[in-house]
Amino acid sequence: MHDERDITVDYLARVEGEGALHLELRDNEVADLKFKIFEPPRFFEALLRGRRFGEAPDITARICGICPVAYQVSSCNAMEDAAGVAVPDQLQRLRRLIYCGEWIESHALHVYFLHAPDFLGFASGIAMAEFFPDRIEAGLALKKVGNTLMTVLGGREIHPINLRVGGFYRVPTTAELEALVPDLERALEIAVETTRWVSGFPFPQFDRDYEFVALRHPEEYAIHQGRIASSGGLDIAVDEWPDWFHEEHVEWSNALHARTSDGSSYHVGPMARYSLNSALLTGTAREEAERAGLGVTVSNPFQSIVVRAVEMVFACEEALRIIEQYRRPEQPSVEVSPAAATGHGASEAPRGLLYHRYAIDGEGLITEAHIVPPTSQNQLSIEEDLRAFVPGHVQLPDDELQWKLEQAIRNYDPCISCATHFLDLTVERR
């Protein structure tokens, strides 16, 4: 007689968007595993056709309410590439600054509200508040500083209005940025405390050999610009993305699966960035990473929460550094004149590499758009993690196994709203 088990999670919680997992076990072996994204498609790549090139940042921001700046920066980079325009460094510093705000806001949400509850056995961050009121209040304060940074620079925290192809509509005064310093200094202290707290969580023994892919920049921990690098030795310009990666469409998911050109999975996000670029972290972030016991690379996906905390330390320090060196640019933007061309753009969304490509015509209208969000790229890696994780944990009762698998998915901070062009968890034991 076969031992058959079915475990089902119809609607995965504490992720952004709608997804599900189906797992079938037969005699404790994985018979079938599908990570499904049933988030309804919204067809951004189609609806962008015929729009003006300058509309791309505002329209693509609506792909994701949690990381709109990532969409705005990647689309601006692509349009500026198409037009052959270089945006001056002072304006690039401001893009990096608002991006620091998005990393803080998004990572604080994930660390405190979406991921920490798994390690401590709570259903939610709000349920944790009763037992760890000081922690949750500190997490909210940290998140708020990220949002404040986005609001001052972007006009509002969700779908900021101030980024445009060529720069900004309005650049902040020195006084407006200096007013943020006390909040950022407090946020830096909280981020350091957060790193020390989460590095003490119980992590399952689970290491994987990932191909990490992230932006890399010679002088700084890459966020808003850089070349695409991998742990396997890839080092390419952003416009070479199509030569090295491709997407495929599988029946069970509304999110396309990205693979490297040789067909393997790869891993984007904080662990990839850290593993490729940790030497470029700011001083306190490097010290805290070492204190937390992170090596030169991180291969246990459950430890991604520690890397996110380290990146919050980094983002606070980096924001303070940019503000200290800020001199208000004379012009908020440079003029971008469209010509018929194709442009490529990438940046590091909180969840990982976000690639955009657009073709525009001589009138400046978009004729083709291609957007590859981080969660599409991580989908295969998530499935492989689950396949690798199950055999060592089949002895767990269904409800505990289910929770652990959910946690393994949340390691990636998947953004399903983004990837749908992506959770419900089903485990069947047969």
Next chain:
Amino acid sequence: MTTPKLAVWKFASCDGCQLTLLDLEDELLAIAGAIEIAYFPEATRSVVAGPYELSLVEGSITTADDAARIQEVRAQSETLVTIGACATSGGIQALRNWADVNDFVSIVYAEPGYIDTLETSTPIADHVAVDFELRGCPISKAQLLETIDSFLRGRKPNIPAHSVCVECKWRGTPCVMVAQGIPCLGPVTQAGCGAICPAYNRGCYGCFGPSESPNLESLAGWWRRLGVGDADVVRALRTFNANAPEFREAGDVYAR
């Protein structure tokens, strides 16, 4: 008196409007004390069974499954409030309403047969009775707080329907259209954002949808005088509230 139960539902959307609830950093724990967060998958894996006294609904209806699911949500909800441009007008994904959805599917997906979608993206109120619609792309934190507070006190939410122009005057922002010749949708767009765009030297782009009795014909005339062609007027009206009746009708006029 028992604590009322809150449910937060998602349909086709970017998650930004429900994130607004979590972005109320200073008020979140007080809200969680006044109303039981019973169903909110983005924030918690625990589910408390309905019925729910207050449901916040984000997103538009774009699949047959979702058209059926909203009926179940309505049946479990005493008060149903839609939040954001997707839920109140159909969102940016309503641009399919002017196209052949099969073309859209085949542009994005290699295997169109795997995709199950409706030809249109429609607001929640096209499918079920809605008690209150909270506009915005995204919604305003202050207006969300006002909506929850008014529900808890059993009063009507105080959400003005006047235009963004009023907020520019309150804010002391000189009119960008008059002073700088920048095309602006402020005169026909409902207030609520705080008139951010003009304060950052750009024209309003209509996130909160049509204001009360918008004079779109007059506005289009002014835009033409600023040298804006009809195709760009149509693009401006067809964004996040493209399917809101006043914007839809005016967009169709200038598209001819």
